[in-house]
Amino acid sequence: MTRKSLYSAILMAATAVLPQIAAAASLVTDDKGMTLYTFDNDVGGVPSCYVACAAKWPAWLGAADAKLTEGWTLVDRKDGTKQWAYDGKPVYFFAGDKARGDTRGNGLGGVWHDIVE
Numbered sequence: 747m748t749r750k751s752l753y754s755a756i757l758m759a760a761t762a763v764l765p766q767i768a769a770a771a772s773l774v775t776d777d778k779g780m781t782l783y784t785f786d787n788d789v790g791g792v793p794s795c796y797v798a799c800a801a802k803w804p805a806w807l808g809a810a811d812a813k814l815t816e817g818w819t820l821v822d823r824k825d826g827t828k829q830w831a832y833d834g835k836p837v838y839f840f841a842g843d844k845a846r847g848d849t850r851g852n853g854l855g856g857v858w859h860d861i862v863e
Contacts (some may be wrong), residue, residue, distance in 0.1 A: 764810055766776070772862050772863045773847065773849070773860060773861070773862055774832065774860070774861035774862070774863060775829075775846070775847070776806060776839075778846065779846030779847055779859050780839055780843060780848075781839070781840065781843055781844065781847065781848060781849050781851070781852075782806060782830075782832070782837045782838070782839065782860070782861050783803070783837065783838045783839070783840055783851050783852070783858050783859060783860055783861070784826070784832070784835040784836070784837060784838070784858075784859050784861060785803065785833065785836065785838060785857060786856075786857040786858075786859070787857055787860055788835060788836050788840070791819075791821050791831055791834045791836065792836075793821060793823050793824075793829055793836040794858075795804060795836075795838060796824065801841065802837050802840070802841050802842070803838040803839070803840060803841070803858070804838060804841065804843065805823065805827075805829045805836065805837075806829060806830045806837045806838060806839060807827050807828060807829055807840055808820050808828050808830045809828065810828055812828075817832055817833055818830060818832060819831045819834065821836055837861070838858075840854075841860070842855065
């Protein structure tokens with residue numbers, strides 16, 4: 747294995763950890779670089795986006811045994827699945843975001859916000 751391929755393998759392994767923060771823009775994203783959002787209507791860490799809402803704003807689901815890092819938790823959804831939450835706020839994707847780093851959902855309706863650190 748060349749030094750370059752070893753470096754690439756190490757970098758890929760390091761970036762595969764969920765959740766991840768995109769360092770360049772301080773925008774919080776998933777491991778594929780897709781922007782994550784919070785919803786003002788979620789009160790007390792309880793998800794409120796279901797059915798028609800969830801078609802546009804899919805929840806970022808996690809496994810009960812997921813490795814959590816500082817600031818991240820899993821919250822329960824009505825259907826028994828687990829949803830990632832950041833600083834106690836359930837986290838979603840926006841269906842209108844098509845490429846890494848898109849933030850088309852930010853500010854929509856005055857209640858959807860991308861997460862910036």
